Amino acid sequence: MKRRELxxxxxxxxVLGGCRAAGSDTGALGVPERLGPPPTRVLxxxxxxxxxxxxxxxxxxxxxxxxxxxxxxxxxxxxxxxxLCAPARGAWLSGLPSLTNAQIGNNYQLNEAVPSLIQAFxxxxxxxxxxxxxxxxxxxxxxLLWGYQRxxxxxxxxxxxxxxxxxxxxxxxxxxxxxQVVFDEIEALTGxxxxxxxxxxxxxxDHVLQQEAMAAIARLEDQGQPWLVNLxxxxxxxxxxxxxxxxxxxxxxxxxxxxxxxxxxxxSAMARRLIGQRGWADLEPRHRGLIRARQFGYLLYMDALxxxxxxxxxxxxxxxxxLILFQSDHGVMAGDKGLFLKTDFFAAxxxxxxxxxxxxxxxxxxxxxxPLSSMDLLPTLLSLCDVPVPKGTVGQxxxxxxxxxxxxxxxxxxxxxxxxxxEGEPQGRMIQKGVYKACFxxxxxxxxxxxxxxxxxxxxxxxxxxxxxxxxxxxxxLARLREALEREEARYPDFLIExxxxxxxx
Numbered sequence: 001m002k003r004r005e006l007x008x009x010x011x012x013x014x015v016l017g018g019c020r021a022a023g024s025d026t027g028a029l030g031v032p033e034r035l036g037p038p039p040t041r042v043l044x045x046x047x048x049x050x051x052x053x054x055x056x057x058x059x060x061x062x063x064x065x066x067x068x069x070x071x072x073x074x075x076x077x078x079x080x081x082x083x084l085c086a087p088a089r090g091a092w093l094s095g096l097p098s099l100t101n102a103q104i105g106n107n108y109q110l111n112e113a114v115p116s117l118i119q120a121f122x123x124x125x126x127x128x129x130x131x132x133x134x135x136x137x138x139x140x141x142x143x144l145l146w147g148y149q150r151x152x153x154x155x156x157x158x159x160x161x162x163x164x165x166x167x168x169x170x171x172x173x174x175x176x177x178x179x180q181v182v183f184d185e186i187e188a189l190t191g192x193x194x195x196x197x198x199x200x201x202x203x204x205x206d207h208v209l210q211q212e213a214m215a216a217i218a219r220l221e222d223q224g225q226p227w228l229v230n231l232x233x234x235x236x237x238x239x240x241x242x243x244x245x246x247x248x249x250x251x252x253x254x255x256x257x258x259x260x261x262x263x264x265x266x267x268s269a270m271a272r273r274l275i276g277q278r279g280w281a282d283l284e285p286r287h288r289g290l291i292r293a294r295q296f297g298y299l300l301y302m303d304a305l306x307x308x309x310x311x312x313x314x315x316x317x318x319x320x321x322x323l324i325l326f327q328s329d330h331g332v333m334a335g336d337k338g339l340f341l342k343t344d345f346f347a348a349x350x351x352x353x354x355x356x357x358x359x360x361x362x363x364x365x366x367x368x369x370x371p372l373s374s375m376d377l378l379p380t381l382l383s384l385c386d387v388p389v390p391k392g393t394v395g396q397x398x399x400x401x402x403x404x405x406x407x408x409x410x411x412x413x414x415x416x417x418x419x420x421x422x423e424g425e426p427q428g429r430m431i432q433k434g435v436y437k438a439c440f441x442x443x444x445x446x447x448x449x450x451x452x453x454x455x456x457x458x459x460x461x462x463x464x465x466x467x468x469x470x471x472x473x474x475x476x477x478l479a480r481l482r483e484a485l486e487r488e489e490a491r492y493p494d495f496l497i498e499x500x501x502x503x504x505x506x
Contacts (some may be wrong), residue, residue, distance in 0.1 A: 031404040035360045040226035042126070043217070045309065047302055048085065048237040049342060050135060050328040050353045053296065060296050064307035065355075071319075072357025073116050077458070078128055079414045079432060081374035082332040083342050083350040086110070086135045087417075088329040088331055088374050093117055093136060093146065095378035095393035097417060100492050102499040103136065104420035110136040111497045116392035117378045118147040121228045124387045127220055131213040132206075132232030135329075135504050152212055154205040163208045172448065173199035176247070179290060185286050190279045192341065194291050196241030203436040204243070206233050210305055214291065214312050215500070221316070228467045231309070236298035236332075238341075246301035247294065256289030272341050281338065283471075288335050295334055323358040329374070343418065345430045345439045345454070347464055350416055358384065362402055370407030371414035371432050372398055380410075392474040394492055413484055424495055431485040435459040438469075438481040461502070 051060070058199030081091035082098050090096075090103035090110040095117070103110040116143040118128045130151035150157060175197055183195025201207045214232040220227040235242075275281050281289075306326075313319040332348045333339040342349045354372060356362045361384060372380070375395035382389050401410030418428030418441075428441045439454040455478055468474045 001430075008504060014420055030406060031400045031409070039321075039358055039361065039384065040126075041318060041322040042121070042228040042381070042385065043313075043322050043324045044228070044230045044232075044381075045306065045324065045326045046132070046230070046232040047328045047353070048135075048232075048234060049138050049330055049332040050236070051299060051332050051334050051348065060299060062299065062303040062305045064310060064354075065326070067308065067310060068355055068357060069325070071359070071364055072324070072355055072370050073362050073364075073366050073405075075356075075372050075398075075402075076369050077414070077432060078352045078354040078372040079374070079416050079430070080350050081415070082417050083330040083344065085329055086137060091374040091395075092327070092329070092377050093134075095346050095375050095390065095395035096496075097375055097415065097492060098392060098420060099417065099424060099426070099489070100494070100496060102424070102495050102497050104424055105501075106135075106424075107502050108137065109500045109502055111500070112146060114496060115392070116146050117381065118228070118230075120378075120382055120387055120390055121275060121385075122147045122149075124226070124385075126226040126228045127223075128228045128230070129213075129216050129218065129220075129482060130230045130232065131209045132230070133234050148230075150216070152209060154209070159205075159208075162212070163205070166208045166211065168200065168202040171200040171202050172295075173197040173203055173241075179294070182287060182290050186283065186291065187289075189282045190340075192238065192278065194238045194240060194294070196239035196294075197466050198244050198247045199241055201243050202294070204241070206235055206302070206305060209233070209356045210309060214309065217313075217318070218316065221318070233302060233305070234303050235354060236295065238295070240294040240298045242298050242301040246297045246304070249297045249300050250293040252286065252289035252293040254289070255292040256285040266423050271337055271339065271344075274344055278340070280340060287402040293332050293485040295332070320359045323361070323381075323384060324356070325377065326353060326357075327377060328357040330355040345416065345418065345428060347462070350430065356380075356384070356402060363405055366405060368398075368402055368403055368405065368407070370398065372411060372415065376414070377412050392493065413488060415485060420499075422499060424499060429485060430489075431481050432458070432485055436477060437464075437480060438478060438485075440482065440485075455481075 011375050021061045049227045082088050084106060086106045087098045087103050091098065092102045093110065093116045094114045096114065098104045101110060101114055102108065121128050128148050132147045134146070134154060180195055187193050189363045195397045199264060210231060213229055216229055277323050310319065329352065330342050331351050332342055333346065333348045336348045337346055344350065352374065354377065373395070376398055379389045379393055379395045379397035380399050383397035389397065396411040398410035401407055413431055413433040416430040417426040428439060430437065435457050437458055441452040453469040454467050455474055457468065469478060
């Protein structure tokens with residue numbers, strides 16, 4: 001028996017056995033009555049990292065994200081429970097923070113014994129299929145994972161053969177030699193391989209996976225059973241690879257200048273650590289311009305794929321019959337504060353995209369400003385479908401809050417964590433409650449900077465430019481936020497399993 005099977009033998013029944021109802025009598029609270037039965041078609045579209053400020057402020061036109069937003073409700077204060085790929089996805093799948101589910105880093109495994117979103121939908125009679133990147137480190141055996149009846153990933157044994165059917169003879173990938181020279185310089189300075197390939201769509205894994213997801217939807221419709229299809233895209237993660245039209249969609253020269261005051265953030269231990277760790281301070285304008293141009297071009301390509309999926313659903317008569325959740329696992333910096341990539345609490349890295357659409361269930365074309373975290377997405381999606389939430393889930397449902405546009409009915413704070421040690425102690429904690437966001441970093445994490453605290457008023461300062469933490473006028477505000485964070489953590493169960501670090505690949 002495998003280690004995870006031994007660990008989980010009694011976990012699901014003894015620790016988290018049973019379910020709790022997702023719905024309640026909310027008529028007196030102003031929640032609109034359902035006009036029909038709960039949705040029986042659910043599509044989750046996930047992107048791996050999204051530059052959220054570009055989507056928020058309109059500086060990058062993403063017409064199909066806007067099209068989706070016009071159909072539903074966009075959550076403007078949704079946060080990654082951990083601004084790193086695997087832990088963020090673990091929180092989404094389990095409704096539990098890393099403090100509890102023990103996926104404390106990218107190289108840790110999320111135990112399959114922890115009740116999950118997929119198991120909840122499966123128990124409710126939904127056929128559940130995954131196309132793309134789960135990133136919970138549970139697919140090393142090439143077997144089914146987390147209760148999906150069918151799954152497909154570019155690492156799946158069947159993918160290579162399947163992809164051949166989409167590849168057009170004579171179409172090959174290539175690299176722009178001039179770009180590659182600059183990307184090589186960037187990698188020498190930072191260690192990050194941003195540069196990717198220019199490739200025809202027929203050679204693109206996300207294209208193949210999306211085509212298979214569409215085929216699955218059509219097949220499940222023909223079978224006439226409730227379904228959940230999770231299309232978990234591989235992009236727009238670096239290295240950036242996309243069709244030629246999107247690679248050259250933006251000019252690096254126009255994105256080369258630093259629009260943010262990097263020096264102004266050097267009083268933050270977090271910014272100092274990240275700038276020094278990756279060598280961002282050594283980048284020249286031409287380096288930053290190329291990174292941004294190809295990163296944003298990749299976003300444009302992902303937006304085009306989203307448009308193809310929406311067109312497909314519309315042609316099949318399913319666009320207004322399907323509950324869609326569009327999400328990202330975390331954000332991505334693009335030079336903000338002098339930083340790139342992720343794994344920090346600044347909004348560009350830690351805020352996630354979250355759009356819910358379902359006509360006659362979720363209001364269309366509106367923004368929801370209540371706090372939401374990755375782990376709240378599971379109970380929210382279940383509550384919208386009237387599917388019971390697994391007992392022990394820490395995340396809070398926001399389904400009624402979205403339907404009524406009443407944040408007081410949903411989660412009242414969102415928490416995020418950063419850089420756990422093997423004992424499960426986080427080196428950073430974040431809480432967003434009301435208009436304020438506070439970050440508390442442990443001093444041992446930044447030996448050259450000491451303890452670091454950040455406090456921002458997101459209403460007056462959405463770009464987080466003014467750190468209020470040392471202003472005596474906000475001493476009580478910081479204390480209240482710290483108390484709220486500790487109260488929320490007090491209701492978390494201890495680790496359900498011992499954190500299990502995956503062995504290094506040979």
